[in-house]
Amino acid sequence: MSTPKNPKRKKMVSDILINGSLFLLVALWIIPTIGLLVSSFRTRFDIQTSGWWAVFPHREWVKVKEFAIPENVDPNGVMEIDGVTGTFQEFRDGVSTPDGRKVTWVGNKRLGKIQIQEHRWVMRTDFTLDNYQQVLAGKSFELKNPDGSTRIVQGDNFVGAFLNSLTVSIPATVIPILIAAFAAYGFAWMRFPGRRILFIMVVALLVVPLQIALVPILQDYVKLDLNGTFLALWLAHTGFGLPLATYLLFNYISGLPRDILESAFIDGASHFTIFTKLILPLSVPALASFAIFQFLWVWNDYLVALVFIGSKPDVQVLTMRLAEMVGSRGNDWHLLTAGAFVSMVLPLAVFFGLQRYFVRGLLAGSVKG
Amino acid sequence: MSSVAYENVIKKFGETVAVNNMTFHVADKEFLVLVGPSGCGKTTALRLLAGLEEITSGTIHIGDRVVNDIAPKDRDIAMVFQSYALYPHLSVYENMAFGLKLRKTPKSEIERRVHNAAEILGIEELLNRKPRQLSGGQRQRVAVGRAIVREPKVFLFDEPLSNLDAKLRVQMRAEINKLHKRLQTTFIYVTHDQVEAMTMASRIAVINKGILQQIDTPQNLYDYPENLFVAGFIGSPAMNFFPAKLRQEDGKLYVDSDNFTIPIPASHAAPYQDYVNKNIVFGIRPENIHDPAFTPPNIHAERIAAKVDVVELMGNEIFLYMFSGENSFVARVDPRSSFRIGDQVEMVFDMDTFHIFDAETEKAIR
Numbered sequence: 001m002s003t004p005k006n007p008k009r010k011k012m013v014s015d016i017l018i019n020g021s022l023f024l025l026v027a028l029w030i031i032p033t034i035g036l037l038v039s040s041f042r043t044r045f046d047i048q049t050s051g052w053w054a055v056f057p058h059r060e061w062v063k064v065k066e067f068a069i070p071e072n073v074d075p076n077g078v079m080e081i082d083g084v085t086g087t088f089q090e091f092r093d094g095v096s097t098p099d100g101r102k103v104t105w106v107g108n109k110r111l112g113k114i115q116i117q118e119h120r121w122v123m124r125t126d127f128t129l130d131n132y133q134q135v136l137a138g139k140s141f142e143l144k145n146p147d148g149s150t151r152i153v154q155g156d157n158f159v160g161a162f163l164n165s166l167t168v169s170i171p172a173t174v175i176p177i178l179i180a181a182f183a184a185y186g187f188a189w190m191r192f193p194g195r196r197i198l199f200i201m202v203v204a205l206l207v208v209p210l211q212i213a214l215v216p217i218l219q220d221y222v223k224l225d226l227n228g229t230f231l232a233l234w235l236a237h238t239g240f241g242l243p244l245a246t247y248l249l250f251n252y253i254s255g256l257p258r259d260i261l262e263s264a265f266i267d268g269a270s271h272f273t274i275f276t277k278l279i280l281p282l283s284v285p286a287l288a289s290f291a292i293f294q295f296l297w298v299w300n301d302y303l304v305a306l307v308f309i310g311s312k313p314d315v316q317v318l319t320m321r322l323a324e325m326v327g328s329r330g331n332d333w334h335l336l337t338a339g340a341f342v343s344m345v346l347p348l349a350v351f352f353g354l355q356r357y358f359v360r361g362l363l364a365g366s367v368k369g
Numbered sequence: 370m371s372s373v374a375y376e377n378v379i380k381k382f383g384e385t386v387a388v389n390n391m392t393f394h395v396a397d398k399e400f401l402v403l404v405g406p407s408g409c410g411k412t413t414a415l416r417l418l419a420g421l422e423e424i425t426s427g428t429i430h431i432g433d434r435v436v437n438d439i440a441p442k443d444r445d446i447a448m449v450f451q452s453y454a455l456y457p458h459l460s461v462y463e464n465m466a467f468g469l470k471l472r473k474t475p476k477s478e479i480e481r482r483v484h485n486a487a488e489i490l491g492i493e494e495l496l497n498r499k500p501r502q503l504s505g506g507q508r509q510r511v512a513v514g515r516a517i518v519r520e521p522k523v524f525l526f527d528e529p530l531s532n533l534d535a536k537l538r539v540q541m542r543a544e545i546n547k548l549h550k551r552l553q554t555t556f557i558y559v560t561h562d563q564v565e566a567m568t569m570a571s572r573i574a575v576i577n578k579g580i581l582q583q584i585d586t587p588q589n590l591y592d593y594p595e596n597l598f599v600a601g602f603i604g605s606p607a608m609n610f611f612p613a614k615l616r617q618e619d620g621k622l623y624v625d626s627d628n629f630t631i632p633i634p635a636s637h638a639a640p641y642q643d644y645v646n647k648n649i650v651f652g653i654r655p656e657n658i659h660d661p662a663f664t665p666p667n668i669h670a671e672r673i674a675a676k677v678d679v680v681e682l683m684g685n686e687i688f689l690y691m692f693s694g695e696n697s698f699v700a701r702v703d704p705r706s707s708f709r710i711g712d713q714v715e716m717v718f719d720m721d722t723f724h725i726f727d728a729e730t731e732k733a734i735r
Binding site for chain 1 (some may be wrong): 456
């Protein structure tokens, strides 16, 4: 006996499955980001003592009373404090009273204190902009002069690094796209000997990890005296980005309708005119999507910048400054969240600015009906 | 305005021969249609003329120039593509002006020509629209307009109507015809649709397997096909073929098929004397087969037995799909015919209009 299939029900199940897994994926990505955002507004103390979810209402043991250890108790034996009994170890963990409170020994045997705690609903909502202020304006250090007076010294701030990152990212995005678009057009639409071999080589370069190129390139840069310059980073990112860019754009450009190009050819257009007047405007979706890739990659890059820029503070990019801000022993890691958010602002703006170019159907109306 | 000549043109793609030794001339102001089944090389032949493919051997002339090595833009041609090939990001005006701008035509001249072409095609109010805002027919008009503004010596059309729906196709067919009269320019038009070819062409070139089969006026192609392929390709429904032998008896010639034997009228018999006792193919068009009840007077009527397989009512006529033994054939008969599926009937062949082909060479015997 077979159960009759119910298409409506089947569709509903698949809808739930699809929407459910999509929702799960989105939540998986969004929740840590929200946590980061919330954390960036919390005070240093809060960040270091509780998780970001403590901003939501939750039950927590809250101190209601604190007093010195009564003199008549012997910490080495069984004690009776505030109506409950227990050993020192039990008091350290907290001993519950019949009315729902908890008596806790805080500190060591000799210098400790007794706290009476209640289980209460609380929200940790001491929000502050201090983190952002320190990240953007730089942390202030108090230095003592020899004469005993103090002066305040501003540490490095993010602004310079932000501009440096822009200076690196924009050319390192535009240059490879331009070169790759030319190359992709050539591979797609121009006939020349060795075309296939060359293209296979370009695609093959996709599998080469950039890490193996770092040292040789660094050696060359040292000889060319390019180390620590923006040009070094532009060239490096261009080189590392080109294979993927060429491959992606080739796929798009070779898919453009042949008739359009041939029509332009008969109309009297040269390859260069076809490229600038037709290919570029028609490839905007592909160019934009690769631009987003490349921009995010360069903006978030730490390794390449660290290797080729090293420790020159005036050309340091954002990621390097972010790593430095935490301090060599991680003592300021509460600033990391705010710093991360500052560095995310621009990529977010770029994404939302370019995402409308992802619209399909830019070619609508050119061919067929 | 210019003539076009193909001289022994051959185009190979690797080992495949797409265009095989094609030679023909197109007179100035002529409307030549290249027609043939898909993949027969007709589009390749056109692309060779446009300069989009390189000629393997032979020469193509436009006017008195050999254009083999001349770039497409310098050949003084304009081409309309099957897919319209409009530039999607440009407005209709810019689409039409694109080629002129590249040629550094003065702005006022561009404007005059674009508006002139738009007026001819009735698309003036569309000039500021983008291609995606147009219907299929409008896009096709823009594509034609883009060709007109160039004022080329030769217009090339590559199946321009095959993406349109049937009604629009008929309408555009008439318009392209009118355009040809108005522009007085050489048109070369590729199609796989023999109705388009018949209705538009001043001459038709039938191509099969890269080989030019016959080039002639539509009526001549229909009446005097030179071989089996042309006979079968031109006309719808297609001509009926019966493998047969020619037999002579008492000085009279007979077509001796598996299931019928019919005499050839003495007045028509002259060309076939050499083919007695040879294998031939007997061809007769559907409209020359009649229901005995509605046979026109004064024809050489010969009766054969047949079985009705399918009846298609068209309103003004009836298509009878029938069998004579193993051979299937179609008759286009009077709508009053009362034959039904499965009927064993006699049909009348009009022996004034028939074709006989050599079974071996497939050439028509005349």
